[in-house]
Amino acid sequence: MKKQILVIGGTGKTGSRVAQILKTEGHQVRIGGRNESPSFDWSKPESYGSALEGMEAAYVTYYPDLAVPGAKEAITRLTLAAKSAGLKKLVLLSGKGEKEAEACERIVVRSGLDYVLVRASWFNQNFSESFLLEPIQAGQVALPMAEAQIPFVDANDIAEVAVKALTEDQWNGRTLTVTGPEKLTFKQVVEEIASVTDRSIQFQSVSVEAYGEMMKSAGVPDDYVWLFSYLFREVLGNADNQEISYDVKEVLGRNATSFREYIERTADTGIWNQMVSSI
Ligand SMILES: NC(=O)c1ccc[n+]([C@@H]2O[C@H](COP(=O)([O-])OP(=O)(O)OC[C@H]3O[C@@H](n4cnc5c(N)ncnc54)[C@H](OP(=O)(O)O)[C@@H]3O)[C@@H](O)[C@H]2O)c1
Numbered sequence: 001m002k003k004q005i006l007v008i009g010g011t012g013k014t015g016s017r018v019a020q021i022l023k024t025e026g027h028q029v030r031i032g033g034r035n036e037s038p039s040f041d042w043s044k045p046e047s048y049g050s051a052l053e054g055m056e057a058a059y060v061t062y063y064p065d066l067a068v069p070g071a072k073e074a075i076t077r078l079t080l081a082a083k084s085a086g087l088k089k090l091v092l093l094s095g096k097g098e099k100e101a102e103a104c105e106r107i108v109v110r111s112g113l114d115y116v117l118v119r120a121s122w123f124n125q126n127f128s129e130s131f132l133l134e135p136i137q138a139g140q141v142a143l144p145m146a147e148a149q150i151p152f153v154d155a156n157d158i159a160e161v162a163v164k165a166l167t168e169d170q171w172n173g174r175t176l177t178v179t180g181p182e183k184l185t186f187k188q189v190v191e192e193i194a195s196v197t198d199r200s201i202q203f204q205s206v207s208v209e210a211y212g213e214m215m216k217s218a219g220v221p222d223d224y225v226w227l228f229s230y231l232f233r234e235v236l237g238n239a240d241n242q243e244i245s246y247d248v249k250e251v252l253g254r255n256a257t258s259f260r261e262y263i264e265r266t267a268d269t270g271i272w273n274q275m276v277s278s279i
Helices: 015-024 045-052 071-085 099-109 133-138 155-167 186-197 208-217 222-235 247-252 259-269
Strands: 004-008 028-032 057-060 089-095 114-120 140-143 175-178 202-205
Touching: 004 015, 004 045, 015 028, 015 155, 045 071, 057 071, 057 155, 071 089, 071 099, 089 099, 089 155, 099 114, 099 222, 114 155, 133 140, 140 186, 140 208, 155 175, 155 247, 175 247, 186 202, 186 259, 208 222
Parallel strands: 004 028, 004 057, 057 089, 089 114, 114 175, 140 202
Antiparallel strands: none
16 A cells, blocks of 8 residues: 655655655655755754654654754654654664664654664765765775774665565564674775775774864864764674674565675766865
């Protein structure tokens, strides 16, 4: 049966893919974002009701992260607004190994609505659609936690799992942990991208503190510096976060996308070979 689904963060890394798949499957999709009509803005709780009106389910990606101060209040308000608007289900994107995000997960679990929690590892697409793209294009990547073993997951896999969670009842009440099929360190990732693109990309291991200082000197606001330090130290430093999960296979009936496949697909677009004008 076709559904009416709100995709909050529908222009972002997973949301855009979720919206695309849902539309292809014939569902009616409303994008939740600041430039949409009706507009949805996490910082404006008064915008939640009109975005939720008439919807049956919602894919919820909170920006910038469920661990930041204010996230619990926003998720509480959203669940209340979703109940009043008559939604049946929420699918919440959360972070694997993020203790702070679990408080937000519990709010959704206790909402009284059907729910699925999608707990994701770090996305592959952070290297091609986010903050790590520019350093790769510039050929100089400096990161902390260089030795952490990370089961990076592909945003396409997360989106396909989220669509199943939104459209099929059998996943209700589940926490689906989505990871890639292998673990890599940041250093290995940079070496693989350099090898596939045939470029020289330097990797420098720095401390979390030094990385925070670099962000501050680049003008990054203090609350983002705190968030990145938290994500590097608490999430990547947490052994639970390094475990590989097979939930992608259970839900999709196929193996999770390998990092190599992601690299080859992305290298073909040419994005890693583009010059950075600001450097
Ligand atoms: N990146 C990762 O590796 C990773 C791993 C695990 C979990 N997660 C989780 O994924 C979620 C999204 O993170 P992401 O880094 O992947 O970002 P993203 O989804 O690519 O974020 C961008 C989206 O956020 C929306 N947005 C930004 N500010 C907003 C606001 N004030 N109100 C409403 N929408 C707003 C943007 O929409 P408009 O600009 O159109 O308004 C855009 O659609 C976070 O909760 C994060 O914890 C991320």
